[in-house]
Amino acid sequence: MEIMQPKGVRDFPPQEKILRDRVVVVIRDHFERYGFNPLETPIIERYETLSAKYAGGAEILKETFMFTDQGERELGLRYDLTVPLARFVAMNPNVKLPFKRYEIGRAYRDGPIKLGRYREFYQCDGDIVGVNSAAADAQCIQLVLSVFKDIGMTVHTDVNSVALLKLMLAHDGVPADKLPQAMLVIDKLKKIGEEGVMAELEAAGIPGAGVGRIIAIAQLGTNEEKVSAIKDAYGTVPELERIESILSLVPDKRLVFDPALSRGLSYYTGVVFETYLDDGSITSSISAGGRYDRMIGEFIGRPDDFPAVGVSFGLEPITEALKMLQKEQPKTVVHVYIIPIKTPLESNQVCQELRDCGINADVDIMERGISKNLDYANAMGIPYVVFVGKKELDQGMYKLKDMRSGEESLLPKSDLIGKLRAA
Numbered sequence: 001m002e003i004m005q006p007k008g009v010r011d012f013p014p015q016e017k018i019l020r021d022r023v024v025v026v027i028r029d030h031f032e033r034y035g036f037n038p039l040e041t042p043i044i045e046r047y048e049t050l051s052a053k054y055a056g057g058a059e060i061l062k063e064t065f066m067f068t069d070q071g072e073r074e075l076g077l078r079y080d081l082t083v084p085l086a087r088f089v090a091m092n093p094n095v096k097l098p099f100k101r102y103e104i105g106r107a108y109r110d111g112p113i114k115l116g117r118y119r120e121f122y123q124c125d126g127d128i129v130g131v132n133s134a135a136a137d138a139q140c141i142q143l144v145l146s147v148f149k150d151i152g153m154t155v156h157t158d159v160n161s162v163a164l165l166k167l168m169l170a171h172d173g174v175p176a177d178k179l180p181q182a183m184l185v186i187d188k189l190k191k192i193g194e195e196g197v198m199a200e201l202e203a204a205g206i207p208g209a210g211v212g213r214i215i216a217i218a219q220l221g222t223n224e225e226k227v228s229a230i231k232d233a234y235g236t237v238p239e240l241e242r243i244e245s246i247l248s249l250v251p252d253k254r255l256v257f258d259p260a261l262s263r264g265l266s267y268y269t270g271v272v273f274e275t276y277l278d279d280g281s282i283t284s285s286i287s288a289g290g291r292y293d294r295m296i297g298e299f300i301g302r303p304d305d306f307p308a309v310g311v312s313f314g315l316e317p318i319t320e321a322l323k324m325l326q327k328e329q330p331k332t333v334v335h336v337y338i339i340p341i342k343t344p345l346e347s348n349q350v351c352q353e354l355r356d357c358g359i360n361a362d363v364d365i366m367e368r369g370i371s372k373n374l375d376y377a378n379a380m381g382i383p384y385v386v387f388v389g390k391k392e393l394d395q396g397m398y399k400l401k402d403m404r405s406g407e408e409s410l411l412p413k414s415d416l417i418g419k420l421r422a423a
Helices: 014-033 082-091 134-151 162-171 176-186 189-203 209-218 223-234 238-249 295-300 315-325 344-356 370-380 390-395 413-422
Strands: 044-046 066-068 074-077 099-108 120-129 155-161 255-257 271-277 287-291 308-314 336-341 361-363 384-389 397-402 408-412
Touching: 014 099, 014 120, 014 134, 014 315, 044 082, 082 099, 082 120, 082 295, 082 308, 120 134, 120 315, 134 155, 134 238, 134 271, 134 287, 134 308, 155 162, 155 238, 155 287, 162 176, 162 209, 162 223, 162 238, 176 189, 176 209, 189 209, 209 223, 223 238, 223 255, 238 255, 238 271, 308 315, 336 344, 336 370, 344 361, 344 384, 344 413, 370 384, 384 390, 390 397, 397 413, 408 413
Parallel strands: 155 255, 336 361, 336 384
Antiparallel strands: 044 074, 066 074, 099 120, 120 308, 155 271, 271 287, 287 308, 384 397, 397 408
16 A cells, blocks of 8 residues: 555645644734634535535535445535535524624645645634724724734735626626626636737627726726726726725725626626735635625625625745745744753753643653754754753752853753743
8 A cells, every 4th residue: 555645635744734723822822812703614515505605606615525424425625614614604594783703723625736725724714794894894904914914924905896897898888797707717817818808708798898997907006006997997996995995994005906807606796805925936816705795694685784895815825925935934932951960850850840830842762962952952943952960959059041042041940040031
């Protein structure tokens, strides 16, 4: 038997898992800072739920892992965290509004594999249910930009409204039955260019003359120029006023109005947004979201009662990008390593005292010599080691070595703990 993983899934060795966990901590901290509460839903859902009319749509169902249980019930692995949220609220219709929740967990799609995209992946989602205001849309976008600022990644976020795009396409002569397909095609503008979009529209039998005006507006320079051009061409449009409100509430140069953006998922009803790395090292979005005002209500049979907007962070592309940015990855969570010098019991006690003070500490349990222990600490990237010998114990002093600078100091236990806590 050849021992290997299924295609599109991965193991995460410590150096990668540590990096991923650090990203998750930043995202979780920001969700809670913005008032989102945690929710956990199962990985397995009824296929009926995943394939509901206002769920992910036909395109995403092609990538859904399906199976039956021993009772011949049709099930599927969730392909995102939004549909399970809708199902949760549908099952708990009396939940207090606004309901602000976040969830961090695995999702699955049987789709194409490329850098930053896998069949098993984590999503980090936050949603605001019960608010129709542009302030909720803006809050999600503010949260995104704040997260990437703290992570240290240079990004921009594109924003549009699918409702606005539909109005413009309809105004420019695209038939109602061709609107979804036209939106999917025009959404590819940045990937395939104007010629590519026009060729696909022609092949699909969609009139391209009117669409050309939207493409021209999307390629203008500033947000203000695009807003002004839409007003000149289409007059006062309510959804454009929502976009203007968001741009006013989030006065950040990283927020870019893109009138061609539609995201493609059928459940979006209004504002949509996607975040990309400025350097283009990963071409897929690293965060995305939008407004889906009917999905939850359709589950309940009250389609107008549960407006919602959400954001999702792609942990996979974010960590892939960070691996490119950071030359050296952390190999361990250990902050200090205790090297016994014929003092195994005492060294274990010192190590435990450090742990009790909240310090990540480990101790040699292989009975190696000083040289080999130093080699191990260096290879693992452990920043500090403490030598514990009879002499040190008699003096009540401990030798601390900074493995990065090579500096050594002899410290009493209280000073040792204080320095390790501060480092």
